[in-house]
Amino acid sequence: MTIESWLSAAIADAEARGLPELKPLLEALAKATIALRAANFIQSPADSRQS
Amino acid sequence: MMTIEEFGRRLRAREITSEQITEACLRQIEADNPRLNAFITVMADDARRRARQADQELAAGRDRGPLHGVPLSIKDLFDIRGLPTTAASHVRDGHIADRDAPAIAHLIQAGAVFVGKTNLHEFAFGTTNEDSAFGPARNPHDPARSPGGSSGGSAASVAAGMALATIGTDTGGSIRIPAAACGIVGLKPTLGDVPTGGVVPLSHTMDHVGPLTQTVADAALVYHALLGDPHAPIPAPMRVAGLRLAVPRAYFCDLLDDDVRARFEGALERLQSAGAHVADVDIHHAADIMPIYLHLQLADAAACHAATLDEMPERYTPPVRLRLEMGRYVLAEDYVRALAGREVLKREVDAALAQHDALVLPTLPIPAPLLGTSTVRIGSSTQPVRTVMLRLTQGFNVSGHPAISLPAGLTAGRLPVGVQLVGCRGQTDGLLRIALACEALISFKSQV
Numbered sequence: 327m328t329i330e331s332w333l334s335a336a337i338a339d340a341e342a343r344g345l346p347e348l349k350p351l352l353e354a355l356a357k358a359t360i361a362l363r364a365a366n367f368i369q370s371p372a373d374s375r376q377s
Numbered sequence: 378m379m380t381i382e383e384f385g386r387r388l389r390a391r392e393i394t395s396e397q398i399t400e401a402c403l404r405q406i407e408a409d410n411p412r413l414n415a416f417i418t419v420m421a422d423d424a425r426r427r428a429r430q431a432d433q434e435l436a437a438g439r440d441r442g443p444l445h446g447v448p449l450s451i452k453d454l455f456d457i458r459g460l461p462t463t464a465a466s467h468v469r470d471g472h473i474a475d476r477d478a479p480a481i482a483h484l485i486q487a488g489a490v491f492v493g494k495t496n497l498h499e500f501a502f503g504t505t506n507e508d509s510a511f512g513p514a515r516n517p518h519d520p521a522r523s524p525g526g527s528s529g530g531s532a533a534s535v536a537a538g539m540a541l542a543t544i545g546t547d548t549g550g551s552i553r554i555p556a557a558a559c560g561i562v563g564l565k566p567t568l569g570d571v572p573t574g575g576v577v578p579l580s581h582t583m584d585h586v587g588p589l590t591q592t593v594a595d596a597a598l599v600y601h602a603l604l605g606d607p608h609a610p611i612p613a614p615m616r617v618a619g620l621r622l623a624v625p626r627a628y629f630c631d632l633l634d635d636d637v638r639a640r641f642e643g644a645l646e647r648l649q650s651a652g653a654h655v656a657d658v659d660i661h662h663a664a665d666i667m668p669i670y671l672h673l674q675l676a677d678a679a680a681c682h683a684a685t686l687d688e689m690p691e692r693y694t695p696p697v698r699l700r701l702e703m704g705r706y707v708l709a710e711d712y713v714r715a716l717a718g719r720e721v722l723k724r725e726v727d728a729a730l731a732q733h734d735a736l737v738l739p740t741l742p743i744p745a746p747l748l749g750t751s752t753v754r755i756g757s758s759t760q761p762v763r764t765v766m767l768r769l770t771q772g773f774n775v776s777g778h779p780a781i782s783l784p785a786g787l788t789a790g791r792l793p794v795g796v797q798l799v800g801c802r803g804q805t806d807g808l809l810r811i812a813l814a815c816e817a818l819i820s821f822k823s824q825v
Binding site: 327332336339340345347348351352355358359361362363365367368 | 662664665667668671672699702703706707710714715717718721
């Protein structure tokens with residue numbers, strides 16, 4: 327799941343649950359998730375690094 | 378207020394009794410708690426009973442060790458049999474503990490006297506103590522300011538002389554942050570050292586139990602009592618001359634209030650003048666600490682609170698409820714990425730310590746913030762208070778290394794500054810030996 331699609335779905339779900347004030351928090355979490363994924367801690371099967 | 382060490386000497390010299398020191402603490406609570414809101418429950422009758430018992434036991438020749446008859450406060454996150462454990466939340470309304478947490482049982486065995494249960498950020502999920510069902514605890518140095526959090530009431534109780542020491546918990550800095558904000562010592566032991574049973578959890582993978590005290594020696598005494606080893610002596614200090622200290626400057630020293638930076642650099646100069654070797658060291662993924670911590674901590678906390686978030690959401694303070702709800706949206710794949718990052722960070726901190734005795738860095742990038750503020754200015758930038766307060770401590774909850782915050786003087790505005798020492802995993806006693814050696818050079822004991 328891309329972060330964009332996750333964020334859209336999360337904001338829509340939060341609004342449906344009556345929690346629209348979660349939106350800025352979810353946007354902040356999305357920024358942290360971008361950083362986490364960019365750190366590349368998990369080796370992808372397509373990764374050229376040695377296993 | 379006298380230290381545990383000094384009280385112990387005077388107690389055994391028959392110059393003071395446990396009843397006398399306990400009454401002094403209770404008087405201080407009566408005088409200052411309306412102003413500081415440090416306590417949720419004051420245990421005056423129980424404290425007097427335990428103090429009387431401690432004096433009778435000592436007179437009869439039974440000495441339980443250095444905590445015998447010592448008045449302590451306890452963060453209201455620990456179960457004490459027969460009392461509510463509120464966690465500063467209405468979610469816990471009606472709760473009464475049916476047994477003592479193992480850490481509490483160890484303190485009772487050690488002869489400690491509990492003067493009360495202290496205020497905290499609701500469920501230990503915050504750094505300022507503002508979100509509490511019982512109102513905010515306040516900083517004894519300036520009651521308009523936060524005492525730090527989440528163990529803010531605990532730190533305030535010691536800084537204001539309401540207890541000789543206190544017990545807190547630390548998931549992202551909740552012992553060290555309030556210790557720094559209130560000008561006292563705060564020890565986060567190695568992950569897993571002290572049992573967390575009977576403590577309302579925030580993160581099953583990062584919660585730590587430890588003491589906040591006036592001195593490092595007192596921290597060592599309380600730490601050993603928490604382990605169930607109440608007769609352990611204070612470890613011998615290492616020699617400062619030849620001590621190898623490493624400063625992780627990148628990330629950890631990038632964003633500091635000017636006064637905090639000046640106090641930190643002053644402490645480094647004094648250590649070097651006394652013969653310590655101080656070198657810079659790199660923790661390669663330091664900038665990834667926040668995203669790793671956030672994904673672990675949010676998801677862990679959401680898992681703990683899932684049932685009550687659904688059943689009684691209105692009983693949470695709105696900010697804490699929202700942060701817990703945020704954790705329900707962390708994807709499993711990102712949690713696993715964070716777990717992998719955690720292993721990388723552990724190895725990098727281990728490597729940084731391989732050629733050094735300890736890391737040394739500031740504890741809190743800013744002095745205690747004013748209550749009610751959500752952002753703070755550092756140099757030319759505006760930063761979220763919560764993010765900044767966690768910045769220098771949370772990495773060692775992720776990695777599990779022991780860390781201790783020592784008071785390091787005051788800002789121009791007379792607010793305390795803390796300096797943190799980080800030791801090798803599994804060697805909390807080794808860290809205490811280093812801290813004992815460095816304490817007089819780093820610390821400036823702040824008076825309230």
